[in-house]
Amino acid sequence: MISQSKLENKRERILLAARRLFVNQGFHSTPTSAIAREASVANGTLFHYFNTKEELINTLYKETKRSFFTITTAGVENEKNIKRKVRLLWYNTVKWALNRPQDFLFIQQYSNSPFISQLTQEDISEHIGFYHDLIDQGKEKGTLKDIPTDLMYQLTTYQIYGIINYLFQHKEFQNNSTYLSMAFEFYWESIAKK
Amino acid sequence: MISQSKLENKRERILLAARRLFVNQGFHSTPTSAIAREASVANGTLFHYFNTKEELINTLYKETKRSFFTITTAGVENEKNIKRKVRLLWYNTVKWALNRPQDFLFIQQYSNSPFISQLTQEDISEHIGFYHDLIDQGKEKGTLKDIPTDLMYQLTTYQIYGIINYLFQHKEFQNNSTYLSMAFEFYWESIAKK
Amino acid sequence: MISQSKLENKRERILLAARRLFVNQGFHSTPTSAIAREASVANGTLFHYFNTKEELINTLYKETKRSFFTITTAGVENEKNIKRKVRLLWYNTVKWALNRPQDFLFIQQYSNSPFISQLTQEDISEHIGFYHDLIDQGKEKGTLKDIPTDLMYQLTTYQIYGIINYLFQHKEFQNNSTYLSMAFEFYWESIAKK
């Protein structure tokens, strides 16, 4: 049916428009009217799909995180050893960010924002389990350094953010496999047991 | 003269009030009227000292960064070797953050914010030279890994942010010297040449 | 036919839902969407039966008034003398209000409201004739005081509103026949010629 796809279309268009504008201007500087205009829908339509601007932001955050998680963990389970798993995860993550800079910037900007409600954070928290499990496995096998799991997760996350931001500023390295390889090795050495 | 100190006093009070409120509620959710109230000055007084709200935030950012730099680099020059220099810098930084969480959170929140104008960033950029020089020295002496200076600076910065945020969430480790020592060693190993 | 009764059903459900909500929250604080929800019909359905929100309220007012008139005047013609007629009218009115507080409150609230159009008021005005005739009869027979008919009607109406509102606040008297009898006598004495 046409109507069904059209409807989905509007909701989707609003979310996409919102992300585009939020990344560029921050959501405080993005009026809902601008989002509606960018999505080519009426102002009221936005509120038909999302009760408040905050709900829109949280929905966007959740959907982006979920998509991120699905994409970046794809195939990781099938890798044979820890290093290969970590490498795949690392490359998946970096590529995801380079392919969808808007999504990455959105998550990075808002993951610590007070606008992301506690409920939303909990909705997402399942993902963290995956990373913690992987770190625990690595520690058990003696492959990873023996530091607290949550600390390692934290440091790891920040380090990947660091790399990605660097690549955003240095586009010339984005497709340089030697460079990426070096960056990964730096990362790996920082967490692997010697 | 009393009036002189009083004036300085008001400017100072406004800056302190602003930081307190910005950290808790963010820049956009903090009306200038709230800052004035928190600082116990009249609404208009705020605009005597700062032409716009944005100027206030930039001033605050610059002063905080400068203070941060002065405090955290104190004594580093006098240390004999790279590891000692890096260690002192690391400890200074961590302690500074734990002593002035508001300042740290403020910098962390706003360092990538669009409110911090380009001009302000340039005003601060001199500091970066200090870190780059240190990294270059380390690389020359063969103490630090041979990866691009700016990349190492970036990763290093993010890693320290990571540690500090971790300590904020785990107050029980803040005065645990064994723990801090472990964290530093982890950090050091990630940048030192084997 | 089922469909016919169903339709009537919907119209009726909308009217009932509207009254319930209008009494509790007032006309302006009751969105048509809330009425539709309360009546379990779609938003657009409401506009099938009533062209505008205002038409809905006028219809409701007219139907309620008509029902009120029919019920409260029942049997009055058959009473032999003025006092008995007035007493029956009085009791009918009080009982009607106590049995259908929503209806009473609705009429009271909206009888002077600007939402009730002139047309609606005229549509209802025939009822007033009944009361005026009764008063005129009473005056002719020397039973009622000799004050202008419309003034007496007005004062009488307000006094009954007063009693009913009092009984709403003092439920303990609602079934106390001694009390009701006293209230009626007070009422009667205020209009009867001595």
Add this chain to the structure above:
Amino acid sequence: MISQSKLENKRERILLAARRLFVNQGFHSTPTSAIAREASVANGTLFHYFNTKEELINTLYKETKRSFFTITTAGVENEKNIKRKVRLLWYNTVKWALNRPQDFLFIQQYSNSPFISQLTQEDISEHIGFYHDLIDQGKEKGTLKDIPTDLMYQLTTYQIYGIINYLFQHKEFQNNSTYLSMAFEFYWESIAKK
């Protein structure tokens, strides 16, 4: 000082404008922007003096009620007997309403409105004591009928509303002392012991 009077002026102008518009259109149909325009102040100025539209309404209600009470009870204490007291109160009230129809209509319209907060009602409740005391005195002296004080207060209030509304519709009687006298006697007989 000019500024002082000017400021008072604006607050006052807003209240007056609000009353004017509320009486004509009801406050749901009166946007704050219209009030501001009518008062010749900026939109924001209204919110400088009243935090919300509701606060404005409640303030207006309180001030009007207070003024009503002061004016209508003036001199009543000095009258010698109950009938004279009641008569003065009655005439004061009727005259007040005829002189300031806007005020009367405003109070009548909103005294049962959900917009008048409980707090406001309590703020006003002291006035009721005055009337109750007067009724009690009358009952003790055997001048007034022996019906519950609060019931008599209620009926009395409604009856006066009735008279006033009647006079609004029949301007020809407003200055007819014979007519007014008759109306008062009707009132008095309804509450006086025979």
Add this chain to the structure above:
DNA sequence: CATGAATGAGGATTCATTCAT
């Protein structure tokens, strides 16, 4: 310098009403 009343543009949200299905 200091004050705080005054401004008015801007923004989130509501809601009666329409209309394609």
Add this chain to the structure above:
DNA sequence: AATGAATGAATCCTCATTCAT
């Protein structure tokens, strides 16, 4: 007849900034 998505005008309120005192 029934639906409910879509509309956009209307409204309350916020807030940075100005300015007379």
